[in-house]
Amino acid sequence: MDVRDKLAILADAAKYDASCASSGSKSTRAGSKIGSTEGMGICHSYTPDGRCISLLKILLTNYCIYDCQYCVNRISSDTPRARFSVDEVVSLTIEFYKRNYIEGLFLSSGIIQTSDYTMEQLISVAKKLRTDEHYGGYIHLKTIPNASQALIQEAGLWADRLSVNIELPTEGDLQKLAPEKKKPQIVDAMQGIRQKIDETKDDQSAGLHPPNFAPAGQSTQMIVGATDTPDVEILRTASQLYDGQNLRRVYYSAYSPIPHADARLPGQSPPLVREHRLYQADWLMRFYGFDASEIVAEADQNLSLDIDPKLAWALANRHFFPVDINCASREELLRIPGIGARSVKRILGIRRHKHLRSEDLKKLRVAWNRAKYFVLTADHNPELANLDKADLRKRAQPQPKQLMLFDTRQSALTGEV
Amino acid sequence: MRFVKVQTFDQWRTEARRLLLSGVPPEQVAWMADEEQLSLFDSNGDVELPETQAAFTVPKAFLELAKIVACHRVATRWSLLYRTLWRLMHGQRHLLQITTDEDVDALMTMRKAVTRDVHKMKAFVRFRKVIDSDGRDVYVAWHRPDHRIIRLAAPFFSRRFNGMHWSILTPDESVSWDQTSLQYGPGVPVSDAPDDDALEELWKTYYASIFNPARVKVDTMKREMPVRHWPTLPETSLIADLLHTAPERVAAMVAQNEGFAETAMHYMPERIDLESLRAAVLGCQACDLHQHATQPVFGEGPPDARIVLVGEQPGDREDLDGRPFVGPAGNLLDDALRQAGIRRSDVYLTNVVKHFKFTEPTTSRGKRRLHQKPNAREVFACRPWLEAELSLIQPVAILCLGATPSQALFGRDFQVSKHRGEIRATDWCDRTMATWHPAAILRMPDQRRRTEMQQQLVADLTRIHHAHPPT
Known part of the structure; x- marks a missing residue:
């Protein structure tokens, strides 16, 4: 099997990994000759599924001794298998990088022999890139479940970002679908990375020069829809990870990569819309000051599929409105449906010099058809009369056709609501 | 009216400074686009504007903005910049913050x-490697x-590709x-660029493989990767074909979708006790093994046994008799139990997989x-029976016989040859140990080694x- 055949199999096997970010490392490693990281990631290409290609995202091998039910590479699946050598991955990364095809490498793997053996292989790819090739571009290593803490620490020396997959939202879900993965072990691994990142930062602020340790932080991925765990549980788990482990990102990945229609949303694909709603909710927790427990308004503990979670919250909390655009606090402005964090920043800047009218908000390109029911402006806003009407949900809801445009990968990137 | 011709930001800056200091309002200046010739009526020389060093300060944010806007191709950029500068210096110091202003x-x-164009350049430049006359690699x-x-x-490119020789060619x-x-x-x-x-080819292979045919979003792709850049992006030659074959690839994905494996959870009785379990296992069809086996073989022994021995699966004799460990391997185990001073009737004997798997x-x-060794799918499907047995009995110690039960209880990368005889805690019991399977001892061709393994089995049984129990 030549490199091209392996690449076809091992890229195909990696395509369900949601993470695509190549951002977060603010400065290029000292001594690098090829490659840079300057904070912002770059998308070098786009595939017809609307997703960006930023990293060379591959598995070292898709052979695996585990049998996780949600995974295409589980031992009992009859998918075609391949294995790269360390040198093959190093060379592919460097050659792609030199032609400006990619921002860096995202390397994961099925488990061969033992967890530690597999982790060692991943580390040696990253180490070779850094030391032999003087490569300064982005590297994201996925840590292998049950690998020893010492190996994970070594991986952090060479990688920009480490990730430990939480896999499923609850311990019960893990027991059901991936009995060989244990939540305490997963959380311990994250904790270990967090401590090391904190130590490195402390040393840096004390004026020391400690070796790099995962400067772009750590992230995780959660499969949703494989069990019937409701969104409120998923968001609670995510919130704990953000607070407890200081994660940069939680990625949500719909269990079924195949869109299928559902009676609840004719002609649409609930797994993908759900993924999109979770990203929106995630953004509300991180940048809009919402708490996990207040985001889910529905009785069944799941996010509404037909409207975004911020609008759903506003509809359920109408006593909070109207919000006066010209004197409300930042926190209050952030809660207005259709107005994003960037617009809030601009509004705060402009209103020091002039009173904002509804045409000003339209010029700022806020989603006026949602925002108009909830804001007081310097001019008369006739739509406010609808705030207490029973059919507000119907009025504020976007046309079903627009929903088709949602791109969940885009929402993973921006999550603006 | 003054006519001013500038080509670069620095020229504009010099001119704008002179005009501003001379108090020339924006409506009296005609900024000439780069390509335009100065006309016959060019009156640039009419009045000499002072070459002055007199200082005034412009907000830093404006200078940064102007430097970027100066790269825009639209001809009106110079006049727009000058008008904004004029307004900034005439009482509207905070103008830039009012983004709703038309000029701003x-x-x-x-x-x-x-900035988007710069970003797209960073993204879409595609180098091709050529060898130059000195034999060096050059990326163009x-x-x-x-x-x-x-x-x-x-x-940006000089920082990123610092250790390479490269050139980027554009029409300008x-x-x-x-x-x-x-x-x-x-x-x-x-036409002068390498072709x-x-x-x-490798890059295109990657592009085609990372594409998920189940999610087609051509509009998003075109918005982010505008079609006008496609001619210089090698991978875009695949797009038409990828879209064309997407529906059949999705159909294949749906056909191959294995979904969740069924497990014995489906066949659990309502009441969980050993007798109900033993009855329920007769109907188990969680994997295909039931089709060829004579009967399932459930565990055997007292419900309050201190020790549970877990084997792999029933053998030929067990399959016919319906009881565990009654064949040749069972005989060997009986011997070992006797030597360890354990009565067989005191321990609970069972297997990870309840049906016999064989070739004929x-x-x-x-x-x-x-x-035949059971595969991961069969172990996974059968596992709930063993878990139910263990949770009912709650033994003081568990002894796994061979690799299959050891890996089921300790984890998939457990190796019996390395960790035999070690007592460890598992989810089911604080004292869990792995040892040889009696059948493995029977199959060992080397007589000396066989005796040694037999002794180790007895020693492990004795320790267990x-x-x-922890006090």
């Missing part, structure tokens, strides 16, 4: 277009930006890096049923027998 909005839109790209941004973007201007400095040169037509690189090759002596 126009500038912001232009800035966005230029041809790119067509929307605006005149090469000088904004070049420093070109730039080269020799690992020390950037050199700018004239524009170059696309191939062998590595592009025809040999000289007719058909024989040969044991004397294990005490």
